[in-house]
Amino acid sequence: MSTLVIGGAGYIGAHVVRLLLERGEDVVVVDDLSTGAADRVGRATLAELDVAGPGAQESLEKLMAERGVTAVVHFAAKKQVGESVARPAWYYQQNVGGLANVLAAMENADVKHMIFSSSAATYGMPDVALVTEDTDCRPINPYGETKLIGEWMLADCERAWGLRWSALRYFNVAGAGWPELGDPAALNLVPMVLDRLARGERPKIFGDDYPTPDGTCIRDYIHVLDLAHAHLAAMDYLEGDAPIAHHVFNVGTGEGASVRQVVDTLGEVSGLDTTADVEPRRPGDPPQLIASPDRIGKVLGWKAEHRLEDIVRSAWEAWQAGPRRIG
Numbered sequence: 001m002s003t004l005v006i007g008g009a010g011y012i013g014a015h016v017v018r019l020l021l022e023r024g025e026d027v028v029v030v031d032d033l034s035t036g037a038a039d040r041v042g043r044a045t046l047a048e049l050d051v052a053g054p055g056a057q058e059s060l061e062k063l064m065a066e067r068g069v070t071a072v073v074h075f076a077a078k079k080q081v082g083e084s085v086a087r088p089a090w091y092y093q094q095n096v097g098g099l100a101n102v103l104a105a106m107e108n109a110d111v112k113h114m115i116f117s118s119s120a121a122t123y124g125m126p127d128v129a130l131v132t133e134d135t136d137c138r139p140i141n142p143y144g145e146t147k148l149i150g151e152w153m154l155a156d157c158e159r160a161w162g163l164r165w166s167a168l169r170y171f172n173v174a175g176a177g178w179p180e181l182g183d184p185a186a187l188n189l190v191p192m193v194l195d196r197l198a199r200g201e202r203p204k205i206f207g208d209d210y211p212t213p214d215g216t217c218i219r220d221y222i223h224v225l226d227l228a229h230a231h232l233a234a235m236d237y238l239e240g241d242a243p244i245a246h247h248v249f250n251v252g253t254g255e256g257a258s259v260r261q262v263v264d265t266l267g268e269v270s271g272l273d274t275t276a277d278v279e280p281r282r283p284g285d286p287p288q289l290i291a292s293p294d295r296i297g298k299v300l301g302w303k304a305e306h307r308l309e310d311i312v313r314s315a316w317e318a319w320q321a322g323p324r325r326i327g
Contacts, residue, residue: 007075009036052098060105084143095146177225182318207281223306252291
């Protein structure tokens with residue numbers, strides 16, 4: 001018996017892989033290494049494969065059969081909001097097409113459990129203080145649309161062949177559980193700021209005219225290690241015998257922080273000048289997204305343990321442990 005982690009060499013996936021290995025599970029990682037790295041998967045088996053590419057379904061079926069896979073954790077997806085607006089068809093090919101290949105392989109290999117990496121982007125721009133899982137999903141960009149379609153696909157497979165699944169709607173993930181597993185790509189706010197500082201440039205804030213207290217977007221920032229533990233809680237839930245009462249879970253803290261607050265906190269933690277330049281808004285960014293974590297707490301017994309300063313400090317320590325140390 002083994003767990004297949006697709007995208008397990010990436011930022012979030014590598015944290016889940018390490019936790020699974022620490023509790024003694026056999027882990028197989030599939031990753032195309034486009035944003036991940038082979039040295040992040042530890043002693044897990046690594047198969048290099050693009051799940052959205054030609055022949056992926058057949059390769060996955062073979063791997064699942066050979067390794068006795070019983071559960072899949074699916075991270076692999078393109079995730080840049082602005083890029084999805086500019087290249088929508090490609091995002092559908094990658095995110096929806098890749099998931100379709102994985103699900104078809106699971107059906108043929110009789111693998112019945114999946115944890116799906118979803119997103120708060122499924123909600124769009126909800127006009128509520130706290131977003132619950134029952135809030136209407138009205139995504140405002142192709143990235144969010146691909147994640148919502150992914151949830152529909154899982155529900156359809158449940159009806160068709162008995163898939164047991166959970167979709168975790170991440171809010172804004174940051175930090176590092178271990179210094180060597182820091183976010184390697186400058187695609188999220190904290191590493192984007194650190195990347196600019198490492199190049200001797202000022203951070204950028206995209207829009208300071210939103211209807212928020214300081215004019216910058218407000219998000220619910222979740223520590224990547226807390227998020228990784230949520231995946232294990234969801235896996236244990238699926239492996240039980242009870243009927244699945246809920247499939248979709250927000251993963252957040254229930255607290256919001258503005259972009260400017262995050263940038264300022266990084267300055268406090270690092271001792272660096274993080275005075276930012278303000279750029280125009282990016283397309284597809286809602287002013288505020290804060291999760292209600294009530295459901296995941298009640299059903300899975302999960303709760304975030306880290307707050308903003310913990311998140312930012314761990315991200316800073318991971319950056320300083322890497323090849324682009326500042327100062």
